Amino acid sequence: MIVTHFLNIFFLLLLARSGLEVLAAHPKLYWSDDCPPARPWARFSKKVYAPDSRRLWTSHDEEEAWSPVIALPGRRNLGLGRHWHFMTVQFWVLTGAVYLALVFTTGHWRYLVPTSWSLFPDSVKTVGTYLQFRLAGPLPVEPFNAAQKLSYFVVVFLLAPFQILTGAAMSPSVIARFPRYTRLFGGRQKARSLHFLGLVAFAAFTVVHTAMVIVHGLPREFAAMVLGSYDADRRLGLAIGLLGLLLLVAFHVVITRFSLHHRRRTQHLLGLMVNPFERRISRGFTSRQHYSRRDISPYFRVNGYPPVGEDYQRLAADGFRDYRLSIGGLVEHPVTLGLDELRRLGNQSEITKHNCIQGWTAVAQWAGVPLARVLDLVKPLPDARHAVFYAFDDKARTEGSSGVYYESVPLYLLTKPQAILALDMNDAPLSIEHGAPVRIRLETQLGFKMVKWVSAVEFVADYRQIGMGQGGWREDNQFYANEAGI
Incomplete structure (x- = not known):
């Protein structure tokens, strides 16, 4: 003793x-x-x-x-x-x-x-x-x-x-x-x-x-x-x-x-x-959150400044009508989808609690395409182990750091019931501050994994060949853990 x-x-x-x-x-x-x-x-x-x-x-x-x-x-x-x-x-x-x-x-x-x-x-x-x-x-x-x-x-x-x-x-x-x-x-x-x-x-x-x-x-x-x-x-x-x-x-x-x-x-x-x-x-737990509308937070913090690149600004000025989401990599059927095509894949609504790695929380209603539907559409190859979500956000221009924001996510998280490509927040299209036109929601993970302003998705066998090889921009530049369940 x-x-x-x-x-x-x-x-x-x-x-x-x-x-x-x-x-x-x-x-x-x-x-x-x-x-x-x-x-x-x-x-x-x-x-x-x-x-x-x-x-x-x-x-x-x-x-x-x-x-x-x-x-x-x-x-x-x-x-x-x-x-x-x-x-x-x-x-x-x-x-x-x-x-x-x-x-x-x-x-x-x-x-x-x-x-x-x-x-x-x-x-x-x-x-x-x-x-x-x-x-x-x-x-x-x-x-x-x-x-x-x-x-x-x-x-x-x-x-x-x-x-x-x-x-x-x-x-x-x-x-x-x-x-x-x-x-x-x-x-x-x-x-x-x-x-x-x-x-x-x-x-x-x-x-x-x-x-x-x-x-x-x-x-x-x-x-x-x-x-x-x-x-x-x-x-x-x-x-x-x-x-x-x-x-x-x-x-x-x-x-x-x-x-x-x-x-x-x-x-x-x-x-x-x-x-x-x-x-x-992360692997063992599945989200069972079902908050009510009265639980929705009156204020939802913004984490990260919106993209300032010309391509994103042009898309935003036109209401994202010309937005196209490229989904490729190790898949049988690569696709490029606009917002209307994404909405036709299905719609799922959920009211959940957002947990930022910094410590703050907020509850919001999210609606969008179940990521399981996206997997069914593109059919990842047997070698695919991770999906890499890229953002329009160039950190060299918004935070003085290097590289485009990205995060890798193991495929099993994309099959969880509350994993979606969110298009709407609180009964309205996503605002620019909160990730328009598309962000991801993974309700068992910390917020930095839920990429905003998604520009493309790539299915890969190993994320170590991307960026600095740590699995995401935060992991590369701010030394976060690639796992985000705690």
């Missing part, structure tokens, strides 16, 4: 710093899944954007670049922050499982689990003792006093599971497959807010716990924590404990610098553990 104690410290710090990197991408917290721009309950940014602003703004404008001193790795690296977070959470949960197994097999649970209601008033008395600048002694035949026992119980058996449960309630695949589960927390944004408050609770516990260690005597407490006994060599325990903390700080300095200077290598190394985790969730 000594080892699991230090591993818990190690992983919790990784989770906290990487979690702050994720929060920096949308540093606002809401109680409503509509995410009203001007009404967060908490805002960690000086930026304020109004829904009726005369100037078009996007959710990326709300992002902050927090210092690498607090965020891992910092400096607007959401993709890498998510990699660190989801890699770490797997090992943290495993460490917790091992710790609980040891707690119950060794009988240590008796020192953690309250067995009498008297523990609660005794804890209050213990706190009062500390406030009088006196040390509180342990309970009879137990190593902890009442306040310690109660706080350890809350952290181990309540707070840690609470963080896992609220974290799962933010996954788009979980939200889509189990809408009722997320509603247990009042929606994704309440779960996100509660998850943040759980982080604050962990931080508060750590500060108080550290203060108590100092108050009770560092050598004595480190001997117990490191060597397992208050009677052990206190100098040795103190030396080992301080060395461990020094190595922990050094490790964080090294991984932060490595992540910032070798972002592609970090993406690949962490992806070895993160991508299979996300892939299992």
Whole structure:
């Protein structure tokens, strides 16, 4: 249990710093899944954007670049922050499982689990003792006093599971497959807010716990924590404990610098553990969302500025009457379809929740062609494994980056019941800001996979020959994971 104690410290710090990197991408917290721009309950940014602003703004404008001193790795690296977070959470949960197994097999649970209601008033008395600048002694035949026992119980058996449960309630695949589960927390944004408050609770516990260690005597407490006994060599325990903390700080300095200077290598190394985790969730879950019209959000954020190329501007000026969607690659029947031809393939309407990778959500009604109908029309060849959706959006002109926006999607996602080529939004043709004339909807995925302003679709055997070979523009340039189920 000594080892699991230090591993818990190690992983919790990784989770906290990487979690702050994720929060920096949308540093606002809401109680409503509509995410009203001007009404967060908490805002960690000086930026304020109004829904009726005369100037078009996007959710990326709300992002902050927090210092690498607090965020891992910092400096607007959401993709890498998510990699660190989801890699770490797997090992943290495993460490917790091992710790609980040891707690119950060794009988240590008796020192953690309250067995009498008297523990609660005794804890209050213990706190009062500390406030009088006196040390509180342990309970009879137990190593902890009442306040310690109660706080350890809350952290181990309540707070840690609470963080896992609220974290799962933010996954788009979980939200889509189990809408009722997320509603247990009042929606994704309440779960996100509660998850943040759980982080604050962990931080508060750590500060108080550290203060108590100092108050009770560092050598004595480190001997117990490191060597397992208050009677052990206190100098040795103190030396080992301080060395461990020094190595922990050094490790964080090294991984932060490595992540910032070798972002592609970090993406690949962490992806070895993160991508299979996300892939299992994406493959196994099917959206079962059925929101009502009264759930539709009054404001739906824009993510990414519309294309500014002459070809797109010409099509938009003519109401997209000359728009043609080219669908080819590894298919038996390549086709080029206009909007009227697309509509004749069929129409499917659905009211679903959009989950942006930055953290905001919104509900809208989408209508368009089931992607399964498109597959039936073009008949992908046996070698085809992915569909690559290209956009009119040239990022060199809209974001100062390189390349045309694209995303690759495994074919099994295109056969999901709520996977569509969306042509309409909220009973009207798609607006330019939200992807006109065509965007895709994949309701178990994060928003960056749902390409807007679609210009062409290509079926391929391997996406590694496209762009920088990572599977999409965000993956290429912002080091996102190619899997997008969490």
